[in-house]
Amino acid sequence: MASFDIRQFTCRSDNFxxxxxxAESGTTIAIDAPEEQAILAELETAGWTLTHILTTHHHGDHVAANEALKARFHVEIVGPEKEKMKIPGIDRPVAGGQTIDVGGVRVEVIDTPGHTLGEVSYFMPDAGAVFAADALFSLGCGRLFEGDAAMMWESLQRLRALPGATMLYCGHEYTATNAKCALSVDPDNVALQERAREVEELRREGRSTLPVLLEREKKTNPFLRADDEGLMAAMGMAGADPVDVFAAIRKKRDQY
Structure with a gap:
């Protein structure tokens, strides 16, 4: 039976x-490659040898160390088919809907465009974890740099459909700011109030707010609840198209 150890650590200023x-296969997978030295330090601490990189999207703060790590470890780099021309060192392009074998680890590829046009997320069912990079954040979602609201709302519904017991890993530590925006659009949500207090305490102690159970996000993240009647009513948008509700929340978050 597969045995997984997942380590999250800070890279750059606010990347994870x-x-x-x-353990059984010895496979070690990096989710994106934001910074070579931070990744090398974590590998050394753990005593692991890197074997693969799963790239979620082409932005520089997610692929900066691809080529250096490939040269050092001869890793296989997996990344989205739609962005393969922008992913340094890519070996295996993949697309949403595929289930792939990564060094003996089963990985489901989920199309999550919006932040970029080709972004994908990676779900490892045997590890009980999803790696959503800049598509979904705790209490937030990625900026719409390349896609539109309809595209991102569809992407988030795919992530929302995963089991609630799944642990969510994201690309950045944005939760405290996301919480402020979330409370402004959904002020009477008790679960959100509790999460916001927890986030404030974690950040005060210098601790990370991630990973987080997806079930908690389903109850607290307004971007996953754009079709919730209570949230619509709180925003004065009862009966509106969820895409329009999502767009209104995203517009508000852009102001923070």
Whole structure:
């Protein structure tokens, strides 16, 4: 039976690096490659050898160390088919709907465009974890740099459909600011109030707010609840198209 160890650590200013290690196979997967030195330090601490990189999208703060790590470890780099021309060192392009084998680890690829046109997320059912990078954040979602509201809302519904017991890993530590916006559009949500207090305490102690159970996000993240009647009413948008509700929340978050 597969045995997983997942390590999350800070890269750059507010990026997260993530390493997924499967003990039986020895496979060690980096989710994106924001910064070479931070990843090398974590590998050394854990005593692991990197074997694969799963790239979520082409932005520089997610692919900066691809080529350096590939040269050092001869890793296989997996990334979205739609962005393969922009992913340094890519070996295996993949698309949403595929289930792939990554060094013996089963990985489901989910199309999550919106932040970029080709972004994908990676769900590892045997590890009980989803790696959503800049598509979904705790209490937030990615900026719409390349896609539109309809595209991102569809992407988030795919992530929302995953089991509630799934642990959500994201690309950045944005939760405290996201919480402020979330409370402004959904002020009477008790679960959100509790999460916001927890986030404030974690950040005060210098601790990360991630990973987080997806079930909690389903109850607290306004971007996952754009079709919730209570949230619509709170925003004065009862009966509106969820895409329009989502767009209104995203517009408000852009002001923070």
């Amino acid at each position: 690096g993530v390493l997924v290690h499967e």
